[in-house]
Amino acid sequence: MRFALNHIAAPKLSLPDFFTAARDLGVTEVEIRNDLPDVLSNWRPEDVKAEAEKAGVTILSINALYPFNTWTGDLPARAEAMADYAAACGAKALVMCPLNDGTPVDFDQLVGALTAMKTILDTRGLTGLVEPLGFPISSLRSKAEAIRAIQAAGGEGTYKLMHDTFHHHLAGETEFFPEWTGLVHISGVTDPAVSVADMLDAHRVLVDGGDRLGNLPQIRALLEAGYEGPFSFEPFADEVHQAADPKGAVKASMAFVSEQA
Numbered sequence: 001m002r003f004a005l006n007h008i009a010a011p012k013l014s015l016p017d018f019f020t021a022a023r024d025l026g027v028t029e030v031e032i033r034n035d036l037p038d039v040l041s042n043w044r045p046e047d048v049k050a051e052a053e054k055a056g057v058t059i060l061s062i063n064a065l066y067p068f069n070t071w072t073g074d075l076p077a078r079a080e081a082m083a084d085y086a087a088a089c090g091a092k093a094l095v096m097c098p099l100n101d102g103t104p105v106d107f108d109q110l111v112g113a114l115t116a117m118k119t120i121l122d123t124r125g126l127t128g129l130v131e132p133l134g135f136p137i138s139s140l141r142s143k144a145e146a147i148r149a150i151q152a153a154g155g156e157g158t159y160k161l162m163h164d165t166f167h168h169h170l171a172g173e174t175e176f177f178p179e180w181t182g183l184v185h186i187s188g189v190t191d192p193a194v195s196v197a198d199m200l201d202a203h204r205v206l207v208d209g210g211d212r213l214g215n216l217p218q219i220r221a222l223l224e225a226g227y228e229g230p231f232s233f234e235p236f237a238d239e240v241h242q243a244a245d246p247k248g249a250v251k252a253s254m255a256f257v258s259e260q261a
Contacts, residue, residue, distance in 0.1 A: 019055035045088035067099035134170030
């Protein structure tokens with residue numbers, strides 16, 4: 001297995017320092033973000049590309065276009081701008097997250113959004129990484145439904161799934177789709193007091209022996225089924241973000257997962 005690193009694992013690091021830290025950990029694939037830290041608003045794409053080349057890392061994706069499945073308002077313009085940025089900075093893909101506020105989005109809307117987004121991605125040579133969110137209020141929780149919509153949109157050559165171990169667990173999913181999976185996000189939840197229904201991004205830490213999400217069985221299942229892509233660390237918990245030695249914390253989690261998976 002091989003690892004990747006999402007900037008949210010060490011958001012206090014500047015972009016160049018994040019790229020350098022990844023290389024120091026033996027990681028050559030990274031993900032940048034448009035939230036925290038907001039690289040897109042603070043860096044010109046050509047400078048991001050230059051820093052990545054200087055550090056010797058490949059930018060797997062930009063996180064994330066939201067909410068991709070409601071193709072209204074300013075979303076088409078934001079989608080084009082993000083795709084332009086991704087192409088210019090050398091990123092390979094855009095992560096696409098569905099509406100997550102309790103508002104339902106019907107299947108036809110989902111297919112329509114994927115159809116519209118396909119043209120934007122294809123003309124720029126990008127992959128769309130569709131990430132179902134397992135939260136009870138999410139408008140797209142199931143990877144099976146995402147695949148059905150991708151097929152309905154004729155997007156088999158454009159889209160892949162983002163398998164997120166946290167969201168897989170929250171959605172109660174049991175099926176794996178290695179042939180559809182373009183990237184895997186890994187994070188753990190160790191808080192014994194929070195119920196699965198109440199788990200939030202703020203509970204997501206690095207994977208260790210106290211994990212309640214079944215990261216190791218999920219990773220093993222994907223590998224055994226033929227998944228050959230990277231596993232990218234994506235912890236959101238404040239305790240991870242405030243770590244005095246974020247590189248050391250990731251290194252320890254990498255060692256644990258490598259030894260156990």
